[in-house]
Amino acid sequence: MSKKSVSTKRGAKSKAASTYLLDAQVGFMLRQVIQRHATIFVGRMGEDLTMTQWAALAKLFELGPCSQNLLGRYTAMDAATIKGVVERLVKRGLLDTSPDPEDGRRLVVALTPEGTALTERSIAVAHQITKETLSPLTKDERTLFLALLERLK
Numbered sequence: 001m002s003k004k005s006v007s008t009k010r011g012a013k014s015k016a017a018s019t020y021l022l023d024a025q026v027g028f029m030l031r032q033v034i035q036r037h038a039t040i041f042v043g044r045m046g047e048d049l050t051m052t053q054w055a056a057l058a059k060l061f062e063l064g065p066c067s068q069n070l071l072g073r074y075t076a077m078d079a080a081t082i083k084g085v086v087e088r089l090v091k092r093g094l095l096d097t098s099p100d101p102e103d104g105r106r107l108v109v110a111l112t113p114e115g116t117a118l119t120e121r122s123i124a125v126a127h128q129i130t131k132e133t134l135s136p137l138t139k140d141e142r143t144l145f146l147a148l149l150e151r152l153k
Contacts, residue, residue, distance in 0.1 A: 061119040065110035
């Protein structure tokens with residue numbers, strides 16, 4: 001393609017293309033918010049936990065033992081991701097797995113006493129992480145923001 005035809009194509013932007021600003025796009029803004037939250041999480045959580053590991057621990061603390069597959073669904077992780085998260089937490093002694101007595105094809109995941117203790121002592125920190133993430137917003141804005149996020153799920 002010649003230089004002339006390239007410059008002609010670049011110069012002929014559609015109206016939609018000329019008004020598209022990345023900084024104003026929901027996906028880009030959400031990614032920036034997630035990056036900010038992840039930075040806060042890593043800086044505050046300690047315990048050498050990732051956000052996905054914390055999600056698995058917190059959900060098991062909330063619900064009790066459940067199948068690995070169900071845990072993945074509850075924490076919005078695909079099968080491969082939850083499998084890796086569970087394996088890493090089992091190696092750390094924070095989770096136990098066992099065959100489901102009703103269906104041997106399923107794996108039941110449960111917190112160990114160490115996992116329960118770590119989760120209990122990390123809950124206050126998790127609340128602080130949420131508070132810091134939402135700190136630029138007023139109390140009413142936080143309530144509205146969380147309600148709107150819920151609607152977008």
